[in-house]
Amino acid sequence: MGNLYRFKVALKYRKGLWRVIEIKGGQTLGEFDRSIREAFDHDMGDHLSEFYRGRVWRSQGYGEIYPGGRGEGGRLKIDALGLSEGDKFEYVYDFGDDVQHIITLEKVLGEEDTQGKYPRVISKNRPRHKYCVNCESLGKKTIATLVCVDCSDRTSKPVFLCEECMEKKHEEHNIDDMVY
Ligand SMILES: [Zn+2]
Ligand SMILES: [Zn+2]
Incomplete structure (x- = not known):
């Protein structure tokens, strides 16, 4: 055995x-x-x-x-x-x-x-969702599905994003999927 x-x-x-x-x-x-x-x-x-x-x-x-x-x-x-x-x-x-x-x-x-x-x-693990930092700054709570690697590196903190905000401001950046 x-x-x-x-x-x-x-x-x-x-x-x-x-x-x-x-x-x-x-x-x-x-x-x-x-x-x-x-x-x-x-x-x-x-x-x-x-x-x-x-x-x-x-x-x-x-x-x-x-x-x-x-x-x-x-x-x-x-x-x-x-x-x-x-x-x-x-x-x-x-x-x-x-x-x-x-x-x-x-x-x-x-x-x-x-x-x-x-x-x-x-x-x-039970998923603990993160929210899109851009939506959050506008007072909205949107579950993040992406993370901008470039902006996270630049600001030394994770920049979580929703699909829409990524397309608006981070399209040229290096993007990763969020894992929960
Ligand atoms: Zn957003
Ligand atoms: Zn970015």
């Missing part, structure tokens, strides 16, 4: 954004990578990613993973990581944007607990 691992994956700089993912011990980091990309709406067909034994950039990495789970870092099986409950390690998606995640092993279950396809997301 194999192991079933339950991991909590949270964005390092937005800890309220998390997913709990279960994956079998015989599955690979490449499969784990794909489920994280999907769960956090990261691009599936672009950018490198990597799991680290400890902190991103400061500890030893398991090797780069290319889109689709290919690459040296994607081959390792979850069982081979030698993890115990409570262990933490990290994951970075896109070396340029540097989206860091903290992964905690919450529980090791038995394969008798499995049902259906793995890896799978079994729970996620």
